Amino acid sequence: MEQPRYIVTTTPHIRSRDSIERTMLFVLIALAPAAVLGVVFFGVRALFIILISVTSAVCFEALYQKLARKPVTVTDGSAVVTGLLLALILPPGLPLWMPVVGAFAAIVLVKQLFGGLGHNFLNPALAARAMLMAAYALPMTVSFTAPRTAPDATASATPLMLLESGEFTPAGADFLASFLGNVGGSIGETSAVALLAGGVFLLATKVISWHIPVSFIASAAVFTALFHPEGFSGEVVGYHMLAGGLILGAFFMATDYPTSPVTPLGKILFGVGCGVITMVIRLYGGFPEGVAYAILLMNLTVPLIDRYIRPHVLGKRAKAGQP
């Protein structure tokens, strides 16, 4: 009788159901409300930008991997997430070829050239946005269209731009519009309620932990309350939390796995750094918005944080005894 062949592996013999695909799928589900509301508010043009950005991100990934003779891994969904995140932080009126350039920068320059999934040291979508901002400053600034549903559909500046130029004060702000997302801004950043719903979903499914979003938003709020040039005002603090990309950044960008620390304490440090730098740029800097640069700067500190912030190893506090 022939000896049957058995599978021999090392331990453990069971694995969780978790996978890269599952993680990416959950991120996509969490982003869906913001993307849908973006299309509702900014029209079919926003949909085109999303589709172009996602498609080109996937194509660049497949193309690069083919040319580099690496296994093609676009089915893991990470390129889809990067493409969608990029689209959500672009102005809705942007020329339609620009997301293609952005997707190239995100996928090829930032992600693949450094080794692909897990090896990029900057958030690909944010790095691509920073690159577009540097290369095409004008279209990236004037392409903000007002939501179709807004009462004064002629305005084409984001709330933070108006704050920066002093044309606007939060005292009379329409908080409900900001909460729902019925204001000017990038495609996916305006609706706080949609982003928070997605964030809660990611927390509930344990794709992310609370450390980064909470420390990010809380430190930004505390910093605004303490150091706003015009003194403390609850409305100013509240408005800064809702306006711009803070919530999108805190839940979806700063929590990007490869570019954030792995330990709980490291995550809190990272989140606080993001929150403080964001508000320094917003309140004292030349740009109206600082979330993207804050996260990119903090991305650079991650190797350092992970080197020095390590979990407590069981039994290391006490001195080893002799048997």
Next chain:
Amino acid sequence: MRIASMKRGIHPPENKETALTPIKYFFPRNGAEMVYPMLQHIGAPCQPTVEVGDYVEVGQKVGDCAAAVSSPVHATVSGPVRDIRTVITPTGRRCVAVVMENDGKYRDHPACNQPVDYIQLPREKILAHIRECGIVGMGGAGFPTHVKLNPPPEKKIDTVIVNAAECEPYLTNDHRVMLEEPKRIMLGLEILLHLFPEARGVIAVENNKPDAIELLGKMIESPKVTVMAVKTRYPQGAEKQLIQTCMKREVPSGGFPMDVGCIVQNVDTVIALHRAFHRGRPLMRKIMTIAGGAVNNPGNYKVRFGMSYRDIIEAIGGLKCDPYKIIIGGPMMGVSHYTFDIPVIKTSSAFLLFTEKESKVHPERACFRCGKCVEHCPVGLMPLELNKFAIADHYDRFRDYNGLDCIECGCCSYICPAKRHLTQSISTIRRELLAARS
């Protein structure tokens, strides 16, 4: 009340359906070849004390060793010694074994069946009897019990913990034993508390076994003994983790439970102590959970050492289908094998036969630093970093990141979404470094 729990760890699907049916017993078939490897424990291997052709009785010593850390091996059937040859044990090691033929008569050796009244004995005699009975830790490691129960006098033991956490999925043998032989557990624990009169006894049971917790609670007679429900969490049954849970004490890195005043004994070891003193029986059998999709009659069985796994399968009613994976031990830390022709030894716990679906091998993918391995490592290590150092042979950084403190529980590999071989790479380097050190 908040229930005590270890830090971090995982909670995989339990698959403990075998807990519902009573333990079954069977004899090895007449004429069966019984194999007794001389290395069934941690320590020095034994030398055969019998020769080919000798007639050996049940409970007779077939191997022993003069070394301090060792444990004798006994015959579990009667019959002639047919061979002395090198075999492979379930732990994957190679050693000499005494091979007997079961004559089916089960004639007891005269030294067997003589109860020993430990109350009258001095401490050294009690420990000597434990050694003579070949008792080793039944939790899986197989550390000789008489050595564990003999800490240096400067280590004051204030707590004896009976480990009935049974945190591995599938395994229910400890659960069944608690339901069926609670009295023996109490009697065994009394022996331990006699050895450590200053200590109190804690029976730690995970709260997925409420019936066992309730029953043991009712059986307690001594005010020094408590039953402690702990949260179901893997690897709660690992010695240092269990002490963390029950005592809120940290065993120092590289240290032992006795360094924090604890002795931990598996519940089946406690029953072995009871049998050794109240019945005079050496360690000859173990209760084994046999499960997995390929088994016809999954359940708990009392199995005599020396039987081959092939005979066990036959005795319990065969297989539903060809298994794809044979695991001796639990699904988290057990060893997978390529053959059924290996003998049951003292440290074999469960026996799992997985179908094709259950044995799925996942390809390894790129780490995307989700940090789940760090979040779940019960020791507080950073498996993703250790994995990198292991692959690159960075021994110094591996040590610097405390890779030697790894307990190889498998949580990191279990939880990893990229299905990286974290435990495998870490334990390979760890064992290399430990071997180089000794």
